[in-house]
Amino acid sequence: MDQLVAEESMETPSNQNSTEQSSRPSRKGGFRTMPFIIVNESFEKVVSYGLMANMIFYLMNGYNIDIATGTSILLLWSAISNALAIVGAFLADSYLGRFLVIALGSFSSLLVSIL
Structure with a gap:
């Protein structure tokens, strides 16, 4: 009798299994957002290094x-712009x-690069 109860408890009804799958949140973000972030950071660094050479002549x-x-x-400008990532992380979280x-x-x- 104990063996029968143990076997029944090990089996999960099909409707319970489907509710567990539907209660999981849909997968958003993660590695799917990484290409956008990498491309954005790459362009930002290219613009930043390009502006530094021109900015010293302008100053x-x-x-x-x-x-x-x-x-x-320019060193302070670069340090502040890199440190603002921490502020962005705090705001995002x-x-x-x-x-x-x-x-x-x-x-x-984009706006700063254009202006």
Whole structure:
């Protein structure tokens, strides 16, 4: 009798199995979003390094800043722009969600590159 009860408890009814599958969240994000993030970061780095060479000449000629001060300004600009990723991660995790923050970050990078 105990063996019969044990066999029945090991079997799962087909309707219970289907409800377990439907209760799982649909798979979103993960590795599917990685190509977008990698391409976005690659373009952002290309633009950033391209702007640095032009920006030092602009600071020297347009604002008459010596090369040491201009390099310090560009170093601070690069450090701040890289540190803002931490702010974006905090906003994404706490308030906005990852897709909205990625969209806002991509748009702001595009906007800054155009201007």
